[in-house]
Amino acid sequence: MIxxxxxxxxxxxxxxxxxxxxxxxxIHAALKQGLSAPDLEIRTAVLDDPCxxxxxxxxxxxxxxxxxxxxAHQEVTDENVKRVLAKVNSGMGLIVLHSGHYSKIFQxxxxxxxxxxxxxxxxxxxxxxxxPFHPIARDVPETFVVPQxxxxxxxxxxxxxxxxxxxxxxxxxxxxxxxxxLERGYGKIFYFSPGHESFPIYYQPEILKVIxxxxxxxxxxxxxxxxxxxxxxxxPLYSLEKNKE
Amino acid sequence: MIxxxxxxxxxxxxxxxxxxxxxxxxIHAALKQGLSAPDLEIRTAVLDDPCxxxxxxxxxxxxxxxxxxxxAHQEVTDENVKRVLAKVNSGMGLIVLHSGHYSKIFQxxxxxxxxxxxxxxxxxxxxxxxxPFHPIARDVPETFVVPQxxxxxxxxxxxxxxxxxxxxxxxxxxxxxxxxxLERGYGKIFYFSPGHESFPIYYQPEILKVIxxxxxxxxxxxxxxxxxxxxxxxxPLYSLEKNKE
Amino acid sequence: MIxxxxxxxxxxxxxxxxxxxxxxxxIHAALKQGLSAPDLEIRTAVLDDPCxxxxxxxxxxxxxxxxxxxxAHQEVTDENVKRVLAKVNSGMGLIVLHSGHYSKIFQxxxxxxxxxxxxxxxxxxxxxxxxPFHPIARDVPETFVVPQxxxxxxxxxxxxxxxxxxxxxxxxxxxxxxxxxLERGYGKIFYFSPGHESFPIYYQPEILKVIxxxxxxxxxxxxxxxxxxxxxxxxPLYSLEKNKE
Amino acid sequence: MIxxxxxxxxxxxxxxxxxxxxxxxxIHAALKQGLSAPDLEIRTAVLDDPCxxxxxxxxxxxxxxxxxxxxAHQEVTDENVKRVLAKVNSGMGLIVLHSGHYSKIFQxxxxxxxxxxxxxxxxxxxxxxxxPFHPIARDVPETFVVPQxxxxxxxxxxxxxxxxxxxxxxxxxxxxxxxxxLERGYGKIFYFSPGHESFPIYYQPEILKVIxxxxxxxxxxxxxxxxxxxxxxxxPLYSLEKNKE
Numbered sequence: 001m002i003x004x005x006x007x008x009x010x011x012x013x014x015x016x017x018x019x020x021x022x023x024x025x026x027i028h029a030a031l032k033q034g035l036s037a038p039d040l041e042i043r044t045a046v047l048d049d050p051c052x053x054x055x056x057x058x059x060x061x062x063x064x065x066x067x068x069x070x071x072a073h074q075e076v077t078d079e080n081v082k083r084v085l086a087k088v089n090s091g092m093g094l095i096v097l098h099s100g101h102y103s104k105i106f107q108x109x110x111x112x113x114x115x116x117x118x119x120x121x122x123x124x125x126x127x128x129x130x131x132p133f134h135p136i137a138r139d140v141p142e143t144f145v146v147p148q149x150x151x152x153x154x155x156x157x158x159x160x161x162x163x164x165x166x167x168x169x170x171x172x173x174x175x176x177x178x179x180x181x182l183e184r185g186y187g188k189i190f191y192f193s194p195g196h197e198s199f200p201i202y203y204q205p206e207i208l209k210v211i212x213x214x215x216x217x218x219x220x221x222x223x224x225x226x227x228x229x230x231x232x233x234x235x236p237l238y239s240l241e242k243n244k245e
Numbered sequence: 246m247i248x249x250x251x252x253x254x255x256x257x258x259x260x261x262x263x264x265x266x267x268x269x270x271x272i273h274a275a276l277k278q279g280l281s282a283p284d285l286e287i288r289t290a291v292l293d294d295p296c297x298x299x300x301x302x303x304x305x306x307x308x309x310x311x312x313x314x315x316x317a318h319q320e321v322t323d324e325n326v327k328r329v330l331a332k333v334n335s336g337m338g339l340i341v342l343h344s345g346h347y348s349k350i351f352q353x354x355x356x357x358x359x360x361x362x363x364x365x366x367x368x369x370x371x372x373x374x375x376x377p378f379h380p381i382a383r384d385v386p387e388t389f390v391v392p393q394x395x396x397x398x399x400x401x402x403x404x405x406x407x408x409x410x411x412x413x414x415x416x417x418x419x420x421x422x423x424x425x426x427l428e429r430g431y432g433k434i435f436y437f438s439p440g441h442e443s444f445p446i447y448y449q450p451e452i453l454k455v456i457x458x459x460x461x462x463x464x465x466x467x468x469x470x471x472x473x474x475x476x477x478x479x480x481p482l483y484s485l486e487k488n489k490e
Numbered sequence: 491m492i493x494x495x496x497x498x499x500x501x502x503x504x505x506x507x508x509x510x511x512x513x514x515x516x517i518h519a520a521l522k523q524g525l526s527a528p529d530l531e532i533r534t535a536v537l538d539d540p541c542x543x544x545x546x547x548x549x550x551x552x553x554x555x556x557x558x559x560x561x562a563h564q565e566v567t568d569e570n571v572k573r574v575l576a577k578v579n580s581g582m583g584l585i586v587l588h589s590g591h592y593s594k595i596f597q598x599x600x601x602x603x604x605x606x607x608x609x610x611x612x613x614x615x616x617x618x619x620x621x622p623f624h625p626i627a628r629d630v631p632e633t634f635v636v637p638q639x640x641x642x643x644x645x646x647x648x649x650x651x652x653x654x655x656x657x658x659x660x661x662x663x664x665x666x667x668x669x670x671x672l673e674r675g676y677g678k679i680f681y682f683s684p685g686h687e688s689f690p691i692y693y694q695p696e697i698l699k700v701i702x703x704x705x706x707x708x709x710x711x712x713x714x715x716x717x718x719x720x721x722x723x724x725x726p727l728y729s730l731e732k733n734k735e
Numbered sequence: 736m737i738x739x740x741x742x743x744x745x746x747x748x749x750x751x752x753x754x755x756x757x758x759x760x761x762i763h764a765a766l767k768q769g770l771s772a773p774d775l776e777i778r779t780a781v782l783d784d785p786c787x788x789x790x791x792x793x794x795x796x797x798x799x800x801x802x803x804x805x806x807a808h809q810e811v812t813d814e815n816v817k818r819v820l821a822k823v824n825s826g827m828g829l830i831v832l833h834s835g836h837y838s839k840i841f842q843x844x845x846x847x848x849x850x851x852x853x854x855x856x857x858x859x860x861x862x863x864x865x866x867p868f869h870p871i872a873r874d875v876p877e878t879f880v881v882p883q884x885x886x887x888x889x890x891x892x893x894x895x896x897x898x899x900x901x902x903x904x905x906x907x908x909x910x911x912x913x914x915x916x917l918e919r920g921y922g923k924i925f926y927f928s929p930g931h932e933s934f935p936i937y938y939q940p941e942i943l944k945v946i947x948x949x950x951x952x953x954x955x956x957x958x959x960x961x962x963x964x965x966x967x968x969x970x971p972l973y974s975l976e977k978n979k980e
Contacts, residue, residue, distance in 0.1 A: 117476035161406030172481030186623040231362035236417030378921040607966035651896030662971030721852035727908030
């Protein structure tokens with residue numbers, strides 16, 4: 001049983017009518033329902049929860065954290081970002097969705113600006129799976145369309161060890177590395193760009209399939225892993241010359 | 246002419262007698278002298294300088310920043326770390342030395358804890374160059390010895406895109422990825438582990454050769470590069486279907 | 491159930507007395523016994539078998555191929571190397587052991603010479619696991635010793651996407667990337683250097699644990715995967731401008 | 736002065752009227768003229784030359800080999816492929832163009848099938864530079880169009896260490912990693928997909944700029960580099976325990 005926490009900023013989908021019309025209970029609720037499966041124990045948390053929804057109690061019992069955010073990245077405290085990053089380094093999986101590319105936690109994972117080009121156009125996006133053998137691609141069609149999307153275009157300022165699993169084609173002429181994996185410490189990270197708040201993208205079966213696969217891929221092999229500590233005064237394994245003198 | 250700023254924490258080498266005995270003017274001064282060359286315009290800065298030695302004026306006129314620090318990592322402000330990282334993302338080279346593995350700036354570049362094992366033993370370290378064709382290895386022997394060193398051992402918690410140029414063997418039985426490159430945004434980073442403050446390692450010709458090569462490798466191709474901005478409302482290159490309706 | 495074929499050159503361990511004394515039934519037989527487990531269906535094949543032990547019948551029913559060879563690399567036909575590589579590209583796992591670094595199949599996977607330094611010395615080798623969270627490292631100690639080994643030293647001429655899982659330290663002063671993973675097409679490859687024929691290394695529990703883990707890691711997610719074919723005259727997904735004219 | 740050999744299969748552009756109409760002297764001649772520069776010493780060679788244009792004399796005096804081929808990949812002898820690969824491993828740069836993706840030499844470099852999707856459609860291709868700071872991207876626009884092209888689409892079966900510099904968008908809905916770098920041994924390789932023989936793509940300034948940059952990037956740092964040999968009976972650097980007994 002994989003313990004999943006879907007964390008949502010929950011501002012636009014709570015406060016703006018035409019977005020709430022798409023996600024009446026919030027994006028986190030739609031994702032929770034869409035990802036429901038016997039091997040996943042899913043709960044949700046939002047920015048306006050106590051401790052910003054990122055208490056030790058929550059993080060300590062999370063195998064994979066799913067992150068959706070857009071307008072309030074700067075409200076997430078640096079302290080919380082450090083705690084989430086430490087958890088990722090210790091083995092917690094992290095799935096960053098859509099506008100989460102500009103979240104502090106994804107920037108901290110990447111060490112780069114994570115900037116890109118965008119256009120709110122409602123145009124067609126076609127995804128291509130370029131690593132069809134990857135666990136995240138299991139049972140995902142080689143290519144599929146998101147009928148109406150926000151365009152996210154290159155250059156996407158992420159580090160070179162971001163392994164591209166999906167590439168996107170846009171009607172307006174751009175391309176994008178729309179699904180990439182990273183590893184940091186003991187933790188696995190997946191960024192997936194589809195999911196603009198004003199389109200019903202998180203109801204689309206292929207999108208949910210990718211996110212579900214990514215959760216299972218990012219789950220730690222065993223719980224309770226802690227990151228390599230700095231080992232002080234490590235004993236030598238063999239006698240040192242100076243000691244022989 | 247490459248503009249180099251050697252930044253030194255300058256605490257232990259200023260305040261502790263047996264370390265000052267090794268580096269009477271500070272590690273930054275020894276490095277400045279040892280790296281002196283017609284194509285390098287070198288200046289130094291230290292933590293206790295105004296603005297922690299990291300003012301916009303300094304960073305804006307720096308092609309490559311060399312970083313030595315040990316005991317006061319936490320004193321460097323988060324604000325300054327963000328500014329240095331932004332400069333790296335915009336193309337400034339960064340050379341991180343020895344105990345700088347645990348600096349905030351190197352952790353920010355890596356997105357990991359950067360932990361390792363260590364032992365202050367004065368034992369022998371043998372470096373092996375495993376990428377002899379890399380610019381950083383130019384005119385560096387395939388293998389050479391640091392006669393007395395602090396042991397730094399694996400696991401070194403750095404990300405997978407750290408490309409190993411040098412590997413170290415220690416008398417006491419450990420191994421270490423002692424010279425690794427990274428890229429973040431437009432900037433190149435090199436971490437090089439030799440350089441404990443109580444041994445005269447920065448006077449050793451092979452060590453200076455490696456650091457000098459790394460500076461030239463990390464220098465930006467052209468100055469004034471700025472990182473890819475987030476481009477808002479990018480115009481479509483082709484007409485969108487919805488517009489045709 | 492993972493179908494494993496252990497392929498052994500089987501010349502030195504058949505013909506040379508002091509080596510046969512170590513592996514009376516051949517290295518393949520010792521490995522088969524040592525790796526025996528309920529989830530592995532293991533058979534063996536040797537160079538002097540019909541079809542060099544690499545018939546379509548064998549390859550088509552192999553999930554993971556383990557390869558040990560030393561003196562007769564050149565006898566394996568180019569045709570067979572191409573067939574094995576095609577199978578790897580189609581998803582078959584490949585575990586290359588010790589002197590197999592210089593086999594045609596490993597060179598074909600790498601695209602490099604795979605050269606290294608060596609010394610038949612019977613000296614001590616200490617392995618360090620530098621990716622302790624990797625499936626190949628599961629239940630493997632962070633460090634362990636092979637009491638008597640052939641030294642394999644850097645520079646090991648393999649490509650940069652070889653991900654280092656184990657690094658070795660040698661008594662005589664060398665270091666080596668002794669356990670590395672690669673991926674080619676749909677197939678996963680692991681190279682593991684311990685295993686000189688004149689020492690009883692394949693009876694050592696840590697070594698068998700690593701090889702067993704690697705087999706399970708390299709097994710294809712699903713059988714019958716075929717590599718991406720060249721798709722001729724792919725139909726356009728959207729009408730082309732020229733067609734509109 | 737960089738010594739460049741442009742190798743061309745020279746069959747279709749010699750024998751087929753409508754292709755010869757585009758490249759009257761052959762693709763190699765057009766490239767030679769288009770790439771002409773004071774720092775490049777360019778000659779050409781073709782498949783029907785003695786020794787298939789790949790004699791030791793030619794290879795030994797080549798810093799960077801440019802490779803165009805399409806219909807006669809199988810005619811290049813395995814022996815010549817091995818010799819070219821050995822030269823690449825020893826430091827010779829290799830620029831593989833367009834249908835060269837299916838050449839034996841590129842497959843040997845990659846260790847994969849190098850398969851892809853294609854369509855001879857004359858449709859529009861838009862390239863995006865996703866690593867604008869890379870030497871190959873110098874003075875190349877962030878995005879530009881090849882007005883009429885053959886579509887090459889994903890999945891492109893190349894190894895994961897292929898670093899993507901350019902990505903392409905096609906009118907018909909596909910995407911492609913159209914410019915990728917690789918390293919093998921001491922040699923640098925660049926694959927660049929634009930260049931179908933029936934369109935005048937090698938007269939386009941942006942395309943020539945990319946190829947010219949790639950030649951300069953792939954040139955070895957120093958001539959006469961030879962690949963790491965297998966070093967037999969390496970002397971131990973420190974005395975071995977067994978010798979003490």
